Amino acid sequence: MHFQAYFKHTVTDTGFRNTAVNGLVTGYQLEIRFPGYRGSHLSCITRLDLTVDGKKVDPQDLLFCLNGKEFLMAQIPELFVEYWFILDNATLKVAKEGGLAAGPHEIRVDFAYRVPYTGYYGNYIVAEGAHVRALPLAR
Amino acid sequence: MHFQAYFKHTVTDTGFRNTAVNGLVTGYQLEIRFPGYRGSHLSCITRLDLTVDGKKVDPQDLLFCLNGKEFLMAQIPELFVEYWFILDNATLKVAKEGGLAAGPHEIRVDFAYRVPYTGYYGNYIVAEGAHVRALPLAR
Amino acid sequence: MKDSNIKLGISLYSLTIDYFLRRYDLERCLATAQELGAEGIEIVAAMMVPGYPWPTAAWCEDFQKLLQKYRLAPVSYSAYVDMGLRSDRDLNEPEIVQFTKNDLEIASRMGFQVVRTQHAISPATLEKMVPYAAKLDVWLGVELHVPHTIHVPVWREYFGLFDKYGSDHIGIVPDFGVFQEYPHLPWFHQAAELGMRQKTLDVLCPLQRRGVTEEEALKQVPDLTDAERPIAHELFKDFHPAALEDIGPMVKHSRYMHGKFYHIDENFHDACIPYDRILPLVRDHGFKGFIASEYEGHQFDESIDATEQLKRHLTMEKRILGLA
Amino acid sequence: MKDSNIKLGISLYSLTIDYFLRRYDLERCLATAQELGAEGIEIVAAMMVPGYPWPTAAWCEDFQKLLQKYRLAPVSYSAYVDMGLRSDRDLNEPEIVQFTKNDLEIASRMGFQVVRTQHAISPATLEKMVPYAAKLDVWLGVELHVPHTIHVPVWREYFGLFDKYGSDHIGIVPDFGVFQEYPHLPWFHQAAELGMRQKTLDVLCPLQRRGVTEEEALKQVPDLTDAERPIAHELFKDFHPAALEDIGPMVKHSRYMHGKFYHIDENFHDACIPYDRILPLVRDHGFKGFIASEYEGHQFDESIDATEQLKRHLTMEKRILGLA
Ligand SMILES: [Mn+2]
Ligand SMILES: [Mn+2]
16 A cells, blocks of 8 residues: 555646647647655656546557657657656647647556666566546636 | 868867766766767677776776767767767766876867768778877866 | 753655645755754755755755754755666666665765665665765665564674674664554544544454454455455554564664654644664663654545644653753 | 848857867857857757757757847757667657657747758658658758768658658758868878878879779779878778769758868858759759758868858859858
8 A cells, every 4th residue: 555645646737728830720738747755767757648538548659748748659668768757747648639628638657667776686666646627628 | 191180179178077976976077089980880889999098998987979969988889860060069087086186187088980972892991090188077 | 852862863764745745845844853953954955956966066055054043953865766767667776776875975975974764775875985984974774664673584684784883884783664563543534534534443443453363354344345455454464563572683783763653632642653662672772763653644634633642742852861 | 142042051069179278168159150240059059059969959949049149040950860879779659750750849939930950760660650740840851971972772751751652741951061072181291290291192193083993993002001001091991972863853852951072262152062053053953942051071181271261162152152
């Protein structure tokens, strides 16, 4: 039951909106917190799945954005010099032609991370949790 | 003879000085440019050797500092999301008890990097060069 | 507060939930520590230092000014050994050395003379750090944390180093969590939230207190649910307190201790960690240094007021130590 | 300048040495382009966009204002396919797609409708980008660069795509370097600097011009030094110009061309790249778009004044095209 308290705060209130480049709506984005008490190297993230309105987003359509950079989900395990400061929100950008319709959507984030200093007797704790909430799409 | 022009500007005029933490002189540092016409991902660096006054610095005593981060030389090949903007100088920090003596020192940097878009017919060009210059240690 | 060898501080980690939810920024955490009467603070760098692990020199200076503003001593810089930060392998020794040197230097720039590290540093690496800690005039303390005791092999090795080098620059940071005997109140709150029934606890807890094994105990709960199973397992796995006799050897090599706690009741009593026996032993063995109140109930029940818990913990410590 | 289908621009890459040595910042490069009378510019993003590959939206807006200030058209955003950026493997297709989508989006935010990419994108990946380029209303041109010609297999595939999808959103960016026949003046400067003797060149250069093989030619220089050997090898390896008849098919699928050059003499003549034959063919085949002057002599001799070279190149182009 350790490291469980923060998962329920993963998806933030703000930043859920459609994205556009020069008027072309390319998808949508939302913001998440790192669901732990301290920051983490991104390479410690072992799972990050986004489900919107009951449908899992294909990781190929997802970009993880932090520290002014944008990463493919497949790169996350390799990002051992990218630190997620606990007060910084990360942005998940989803490529989806036309974006999402106005109004509320159900957002679910399944998240897991290795606690990198817990190798007691050789095993690292992996903290796992999910956060589900309805969020209105900002205009 | 391609990509040779910039190596002669690798070691900069500024930033060569001893380093201290709370009064303890821990070593010295100097600044280098990326010796190419554009920026590079750090993972493209294939060689970076520092020689001071004719003696090669042990890579274990060297830190490569850029983008507000500090890297062990052994990590360089893995830093594929760390971009070296061409106008930013990198700092080489050398651990050496007591630092260097005042006055001029001969600095030599041997540098090589893969040109990541030159895989014509399957081979990447590796640009190589050296820069040797005398630099006075700043007070 | 009376003059005493023992000084009372606060780990800012105690205020995690307020910080995490952006209710308190770092300065507000410091202000809270001052209001509570703490003499000094511990900071968890990986949590509260912007730019970590490479904060700017300017930020480190500003931090020292903040401490002066709130009249707080810089007690401990809390470092990790994030040995598992890579996904392909553990950090190797040159990486751990650099990781730790970096923490020692930042700590020094921030004004700290105590750096808390973790056993993952390994005795061999700690030994290599002795000269550097000495030069920087920093004391590098390894935290003794659940599930370890001073009798596990790695800690026997650490004590060997203390015997060899003295404990002027390396030592032990005991976390009082090693003396925890039973689950705490926030644990029960979270257990309930996760589906543990009171009737199951009513059967299992007394058995845990009597030292019955998990296997034997579970026979008494034939209707254990899937949700209850891992929680019941924790109940029998997690609470194996170290012996209070270990406090003597700890004190001998310690300059800093973690006053870990999960809940102090309204009568200023910890029902799970025997502070009333721990603290007198710490004092009587001659401990000289800071004990930082380290509240961790927020990991289990975020609705509890952390500041109130800290206030109770400090009050309890002062009463037990006769410092009130 | 007369109204013409062909417009003359400058690649800011031409000013590399001034930029690299911090003599010119980006704005000064733009001011120089305006002073030279260029109608528009190409920017090499990996060189001049702070924060690349993820510049901020604010920076992209400010850049457009700078272009307006200097009355310059945003002609081409020059993108790479840094397929070898990792040390353990080449980028895979999802990575190249994302790399290119990112460039298309930044280019679009910076106001560019032409994006120059490189053949490492591969025909298969380029084909996947067609709908996205169409949606963003960007033209994605693959640069044809030495040592390629339009007859190598990968370029036959690109032309197959142009036939299939048209060239409204994909196409070819010919670099006139493919027509280079002989070494250029800065090449001779660098060769001398690296130890090549004039007497060796006096023997080898005429043989290279007559099409003699390296093996045969070296027999005429029995005293070739170790320093000379790699330079002699380059002399025979690097200068195999594409046929000028290829210009027709290029023009058909091109909106943008690189006026690559290494040295223009004081008589406004390029002694190595036959501009006097290239440009009339480009015009007569009906090319409509920008030719950007792309000075590259700085890679060989940094002492040559790049701005003067650009001035000569523009003058030469105008004379040949009758735009003066
Ligand atoms: Mn602790
Ligand atoms: Mn070109």
